[in-house]
Amino acid sequence: MKGPGEADAASHPYYPVNAALPHYAANQTPLVKLLVTFAATIASVVVVTVVAARRAHTKMAFLDQLSVAWFALCGxxxxxxxxxxxWNHRRLAGMQTLFAQLWKEYALSDSRYLTSDPFMLCVESFTVVIWGPLCWAIVVALARGSHMRHPLxxxxxxxxxxxxxxxxxxxxxxxxxTGVSHSRSEFLYFWVYYVGFNAPWVVVPAT
Known part of the structure; x- marks a missing residue:
């Protein structure tokens, strides 16, 4: 007879293996399709935003256009x-929407996104409410040629x-x-997802 930890370990691929995800359902969409769809969505948002900004500010410098693209992506x-x-953190692990499946894939590098971790909820809520709108405010400032873009x-x-x-x-x-790891150790999950996907938010702001 399996104990609680063994039952949880057999029900999902995340670390730690005893993380409680009773509502977990494996992704139904191939990873390549998820990534292509997501990349196309992001590209559309960025391109439309840059085009709109250039129309509003016809003499916008190339570096400012790159800034618009970056902050549109972030926004x-x-x-x-x-x-x-x-919005969906409690039921994310069992959902099959595009965003839910992408979060489940990324969570292989950080399972805190599927366990309603208090820190993740706090920092992500702050990001949604404060940092997201601020990114769009910067885009508007760049499009208008406002000097407010610099302090923002x-x-x-x-x-x-x-x-x-x-x-x-x-x-x-x-x-x-505690010795608890939330990331799988495979190269893809640790180095590509956990390290690589977050690296731009260190490299770009630092440059």
Whole structure:
């Protein structure tokens, strides 16, 4: 007869193996299709935003256009994708929508996104309510050629750096103190998802 930990371990692929996900349902859509659809969605948002900004500010410098693209990307991810997580965190593991399946895939590198972890809920809620709208405010400031873009960008860059530091430090502290890892050890999940997917929010703000 299986104990609780063994039952949980057999029911999902996440770490720690005894994480309670009784409503978990494996993804039904191939990963490639999920990624292509998501990438196309993001590309559409970014392209439309850059085109609109260029029409509003015909003499916009190339670097400013890149900034518009970056903050449009961040604004979409913060408000829509991360907002979806905050709204659906209790039932995310059992859902089969595009965003839910993407979150379940990413959660192989950090299962806190499927267990209603208090830290993740707090930091992501703040991101949705504060950082997301601020990113769009920066896009508007850039499109209008407003000097307000400079202080807003500084605040947002510091916010992104601070968020990444908190994200990694809480996970590493838990691993060091309790020995609990929320990430699978495979190269794809740890180095590509956990490290690689978050790296731009360190590299871009720091440049």
């Amino acid at each position: 979409f991810l913060h408000c829509v994708f991360e907002g979806y997580f905050v 960008q500084i605040v947002m860059c510091v916010g992104h750096l601070y968020g990444v530091v908190l994200y990694y430090s809480t996970s590493l502290a838990e691993l060091y103190i």
